[in-house]
Amino acid sequence: MIGRLNHVAIAVPDLQAAAAQYRDTLGATVRPPQDEPDHGVTVVFIELPNTKIELLHPLGDDSPIKGFLEKNPSGGIHHMCYEVEDILAARGRLEAEGARVLGNGEPKIGAHGKPVLFLHPKDFNGCLIELEQI
Numbered sequence: 001m002i003g004r005l006n007h008v009a010i011a012v013p014d015l016q017a018a019a020a021q022y023r024d025t026l027g028a029t030v031r032p033p034q035d036e037p038d039h040g041v042t043v044v045f046i047e048l049p050n051t052k053i054e055l056l057h058p059l060g061d062d063s064p065i066k067g068f069l070e071k072n073p074s075g076g077i078h079h080m081c082y083e084v085e086d087i088l089a090a091r092g093r094l095e096a097e098g099a100r101v102l103g104n105g106e107p108k109i110g111a112h113g114k115p116v117l118f119l120h121p122k123d124f125n126g127c128l129i130e131l132e133q134i
């Protein structure tokens with residue numbers, strides 16, 4: 001059911017410093033910061049030949065990234081995003097298997113303008129999973 005790895009997201013305490021490190025030290029292609037008010041984050045996408053890295057920084061006071069950075073002050077891997085062809089079919093299969101979809105269970109529009117869902121990390125080996133319909 002899941003397809004390609006779309007991106008790995010890393011929560012970072014200093015978005016500018018992290019973007020500069022990927023650009024200057026690691027020599028990657030770094031996109032400009034994008035505010036995502038619906039998700040409470042500012043993101044910077046790093047384009048790699050086979051996938052993307054999404055640097056996440058809190059936007060607003062009730063950002064879902066805030067608590068993560070309090071627990072991991074120097075940053076850390078926040079989620080993995082896998083591509084699916086049909087997000088509602090994927091949700092049906094996962095719920096039938098007992099997996100928990102976060103939030104109200106309805107897909108939201110993600111950073112790439114495509115529908116996304118998040119799955120409970122406790123159901124997936126401690127890893128928060130994002131599904132993105134391609």
Ligand code: CO
Pocket residue numbers: 007009054079081130
């Ligand atoms: Co993501």
